[in-house]
Amino acid sequence: MPGVTGPxxxxxxxxxxxxxxxxxLAIDIGHRLPAYGFExxxxxxxxxxxxxxxxTAKPTGEERATLTHHLVDVVDPDEPFSLATWLEMARxxxxxxxxxxxxxxxVGGTGQYVWALLEGWRVPQVPPQDELRRELExxxxxxxxxxxxxxxxxxxxxxxxQNVRRIIRALEVHRVTGKPFSHWRTKEPxxxxxxxxxxxxxREELYRRIDVRVDGMMETGFLGxxxxxxxxxxxxxxxxxxxxxxxxxxxxLDGEITLEEAVYRTKVGTHRLARHQASWFKTSDDRIxxxxxxxxxxxxxxxxLGGG
Numbered sequence: 429m430p431g432v433t434g435p436x437x438x439x440x441x442x443x444x445x446x447x448x449x450x451x452x453l454a455i456d457i458g459h460r461l462p463a464y465g466f467e468x469x470x471x472x473x474x475x476x477x478x479x480x481x482x483x484t485a486k487p488t489g490e491e492r493a494t495l496t497h498h499l500v501d502v503v504d505p506d507e508p509f510s511l512a513t514w515l516e517m518a519r520x521x522x523x524x525x526x527x528x529x530x531x532x533x534x535v536g537g538t539g540q541y542v543w544a545l546l547e548g549w550r551v552p553q554v555p556p557q558d559e560l561r562r563e564l565e566x567x568x569x570x571x572x573x574x575x576x577x578x579x580x581x582x583x584x585x586x587x588x589x590q591n592v593r594r595i596i597r598a599l600e601v602h603r604v605t606g607k608p609f610s611h612w613r614t615k616e617p618x619x620x621x622x623x624x625x626x627x628x629x630x631r632e633e634l635y636r637r638i639d640v641r642v643d644g645m646m647e648t649g650f651l652g653x654x655x656x657x658x659x660x661x662x663x664x665x666x667x668x669x670x671x672x673x674x675x676x677x678x679x680x681l682d683g684e685i686t687l688e689e690a691v692y693r694t695k696v697g698t699h700r701l702a703r704h705q706a707s708w709f710k711t712s713d714d715r716i717x718x719x720x721x722x723x724x725x726x727x728x729x730x731x732x733l734g735g736g
Contacts, residue, residue: 436526437620440729441471441534443542443709443716444627445702447637451487453627454535456722457729458495464531464733469521470499471536471545474671476514477505479657482650483673485641495533498525505657505668512551514541522620531733539708546715548618550611554604564596575599580608623732625725626709626716638698642673646691651677672697 440457442450451468458466470476474484478501487497498521503509518534518541525532536542544551564572572595577584583598598609629637654677662669664678673694680690711718719725 436529438733439469439522439532439534439620439622440466440732441542441546441622441624442627442725443471443539443624444537445634445705445709446485446537446698447634447641447702448537448627448629449637450535450537450627451491453625453719453722453725454533455491455495457533457726460722460726461730461733464729465529466533467496467498467525467530469518469525469532469534470497471514471518471534471538471541473509473514473536473538473541474668475500475536476502476509477668478503479660479662480505480653480668480671480674482645482648482653483671483677485645497535505662506666508556509668510555511540511544512553515544515549515551516553518545526620537705537709539705542624543708546618546622546624548616550614550616552601552605552607552612554601557600557604560600560603561596564599565592569595572596572599580610582610583608586610621732623729624716625728626711626713626718628711628718631703634702635699638702639695642691642695642698645673651680651687654678655681672701 442454442457444450454466454468468487472484474480475486476499477484480486486500487495491497492500499514499517502517522532534542534545543549569589569592572592573584573589576587576595576598579602580598587594587598589595601607601609601612650673654674657669657674658678658681664670664675664682669675669678676685676690676693676697679685680687685693709716717728719728
């Protein structure tokens with residue numbers, strides 16, 4: 429019976445940058461330890477969108493048949509989606525998995541999602557305030573920074589001045605909740621135990637795998653996917669459609685750049701994304717156990733779950 433040897437309310441997380449092989453490792457762990465009844469919980473901020481399959485490198489149908497995946501295809505590309513939304517969904521899914529005696533395996537490279545869940549971040553339930561955002565976006569950045577310094581000196585200190593989107597978000601949260609943005613950076617210990625496994629590759633190998641993946645995306649119809657999304661009314665201004673690859677393909681479809689240039693920019697942008705993701709999952713981080721291969725990972729997981 430799945431899950432009988434594993435204690436309740438424990439989870440495994442598989443983390444690392446894009447194209448590092450996280451999904452493959454999660455599936456391998458499931459193959460090696462079938463008695464635990466693993467079910468994957470997506471922690472990729474782009475795989476939540478329906479109809480955006482090729483460009484987000486979602487698990488294939490075969491992979492999903494091998495290992496159940498939750499929180500994939502949960503919103504349309506024009507629906508708002510935030511860290512708070514993902515956390516609410518993830519916690520509900522985790523409770524369901526544990527209630528059935530199974531073990532969740534969180535898989536994804538969105539570091540903010542992963543650490544918010546594992547460390548119990550307090551996240552404000554504040555949806556985007558479109559009218560307020562438009563008002564703030566019309567103001568000079570210097571004025572926004574001055575407002576932030578006055579109401580929340582701590583946030584002013586840790587938010588980079590060039591990160592206008594986050595400055596606006598901090599002001600938005602304060603306006604809606606009446607509490608400073610920094611208040612929401614506190615943590616509440618989660619009511620579960622976790623083991624984070626890291627997948628690390630050399631930068632050269634990671635870039636090579638990214639480039640191969642992008643070439644494969646083009647061969648399997650990525651440009652057609654973007655064209656179809658555009659025809660369905662999903663424009664370039666949407667956060668989902670500004671994702672790496674989708675923005676570049678849209679620029680090509682609008683006649684701004686060649687297809688060759690769009691592919692090149694997608695590769696370079698994904699390299700940049702991988703470096704950013706790696707900053708969330710550093711090899712020096714002692715919260716993460718870096719694994720050499722699937723056998724090593726399975727050994728750590730079995731030990732963590734109490735299987736000897």
